[in-house]
Amino acid sequence: xxxxxxxxxxxxxxxxxxxxxxxxxxxxxxxxxxxxxxxxxxxxxxxxxxxxxxxxxxxxxxxxxxxxxxxxxxxxxxxxxxxxxxxxxxxxxxxxx
Numbered sequence: 001x002x003x004x005x006x007x008x009x010x011x012x013x014x015x016x017x018x019x020x021x022x023x024x025x026x027x028x029x030x031x032x033x034x035x036x037x038x039x040x041x042x043x044x045x046x047x048x049x050x051x052x053x054x055x056x057x058x059x060x061x062x063x064x065x066x067x068x069x070x071x072x073x074x075x076x077x078x079x080x081x082x083x084x085x086x087x088x089x090x091x092x093x094x095x096x097x
Contacts, residue, residue: 001031001073009066009067014086020058020084022054028078035050039060077097078097
């Protein structure tokens with residue numbers, strides 16, 4: 001297993017007020033995500049030991065940069081993944097072992 005701490009932020013601010021989708025999960029032999037932190041309308045929210053796959057819609061205002069980060073452990077041959085879908089564009093990052 002390998003310890004992972006990774007994040008993704010959109011390259012551009014939101015063009016309009018909208019619902020943003022945050023997603024997290026695993027592929028291959030998987031692993032565990034112990035915490036997810038994301039930007040919502042109240043600020044940063046952290047979820048401990050989220051149920052995977054994780055899907056959370058949040059409403060954000062124009063000009064903010066959506067962001068999500070995760071911590072966990074990837075099994076040998078596994079990958080942890082996080083994504084943001086905003087402005088009809090998906091941005092993502094992962095941690096491989």
